[in-house]
Amino acid sequence: MQGKNISDIIEKYLKEMIAEDERVEISRSDIASHFDVVPSQINYVIKTRFTIQNGYVVESKRGGGGYIRIEKVKLLDNIDILDTLINAIGDGLTQREGKAIINTLVLNDLITDNEADLVLASINKQTLSIGNKLLENEIRANIMVAILDHLRYKS
Amino acid sequence: MQGKNISDIIEKYLKEMIAEDERVEISRSDIASHFDVVPSQINYVIKTRFTIQNGYVVESKRGGGGYIRIEKVKLLDNIDILDTLINAIGDGLTQREGKAIINTLVLNDLITDNEADLVLASINKQTLSIGNKLLENEIRANIMVAILDHLRYKS
DNA sequence: CTTTCTTTGACTAATTCTGACTATAATTAT
DNA sequence: ATAATTATAGTCAGAATTAGTCAAAGAAAG
Incomplete structure (x- = not known):
């Protein structure tokens, strides 16, 4: 995990910047040419x-x-449940399963009733209806995972 | 929303004017020459x-x-704006347009910051990425319309 | 030797900037 | 009145400027 390869060095460089500012804005090509690597390596590091x-x-x-x-965001303490839920989702999620997850989130005070309503509207069958059940469940899974990932931290 | 490109700077300038007057009348060529850009760039910014x-x-x-x-319009003053927005969405919505709408909803106190973050996560490009831009924009449009409909029936 | 991680670059995508051409309204000349 | 001229703004497509993706080659680890 030390600076044996250039990716580790770039990682360290960026994290030092962030340690000072908590939030940093870079130019991909600037960083790339500073370390003399191709730009897409910055994407790899990130x-x-x-x-x-x-x-x-x-x-x-x-x-x-x-x-x-x-x-850099502050991760919340009790997020094991989020990992558990994400793992359970896999690459597909039915509306019924989605509702169950939302219910769990409300019961654990991770989201409010209002927020639950909005998420429900998003993953609703009609909303995501595109004539392909498999794809629909995949998109619903993506949405739910994105929301769970967002709940990892407080903004 | 940063100031590295001239369009952002012009945007900021205009918004500062509007913050004072709520409604502003400019001469395209004046603004263009003030920032030393071609006139059509003002159209681009707008x-x-x-x-x-x-x-x-x-x-x-x-x-x-x-x-x-x-x-600048206030959603509270004219609730038909929700219909206007839904109409403008039609059957496709880019991430950029989606973000704009969500931002407007927050500014008008129709949703909270937290709710906005959840909706943003839902309509995010990565989240809805399925290798078909048209379909992606259609799903994003469906989600946004579902949200707007939900907000209408709530108030 | 096999597997995983890193590096590279060709191709793709998104956003901004520019200028030639078009459209519309007001003013001036006939 | 009508036509010509002047003064605005709009459209659109292409160039310029960034960043993203993906797969293959190379290096390191097990």
């Missing part, structure tokens, strides 16, 4: 070392004035 | 940052004494 599981949220924008923004 | 999804209504007049008028 994808493998700045995940939400590790407490980082990443946003980016392309085009003129583009950037990659990395933010 | 088209990408002052849409109805962003909560603005724009009118203009050509010819002598022409102008561009930008007005």
Whole structure:
């Protein structure tokens, strides 16, 4: 886990920046040329070392004035249940299963009633109806995982 | 929403004017020459940052004494705006448009910050990524309309 | 030797910037 | 009145400027 390869070095560099600022905005090509690597290596570093599981949220924008923004977030304490739920979801989720998960989240005070209603509206059968049950369940799974991942931290 | 590109700077400038006056009338060529850009860039800024999804209504007049008028609308004052938004969504919605709408909903106190974050996670590009841009935008549109409908029946 | 992780680059996608061409309204000339 | 001229703004497509994806090659670990 030390600086034997360039990815580790870039990781360390970025984390030092973040240690100071809590949130940092970089130019992919600048960082790449600073370490003399191809730009896509920056994507590799971010994808493998700045995940939400590790407490980082990443946003980016392309085009003129583009950037990659990395933010350090505070992970909540009691998130084992989130991992459990995510693992159970896999790559498909029915509406019934989705409702059950939302119910669990409300019971554990991870979301409010109002928030539950909004999530329900999102994963509703009609909303996601696209004529392909398998794909529908996959999208519903994606949405639910995204929401569970978001609940890992407080913004 | 940063200031590395000139469009963001012009956006900020205009929004500061509007923050004071709620409604503002500009000369396209004046603004363009003030920021030393071609006039059509003003159209670009308006088209990408002052849409109805962003909560603005724009009118203009050509010819002598022409102008561009930008007005900020309040959802509380005219609840038909929800219908206008749903209409504007039609059968496709990009992530960018979705973010604009959610931001507008927060500014108008129709949803909380937390609720906004959950909806954002739902309509996120990664979340809905299924290898078909058209279908992705259609699903995103469905979700957003479901949310807006839910908000209407709540108030 | 096999598996996993890292590095690379060709191709793709999104956003911004620019300018030529078009459209409309007001003013001036006939 | 009508036509010509001037003064605005709109549209659209292409160039420029970023970042993302993916798969193959190379290196390291087990």
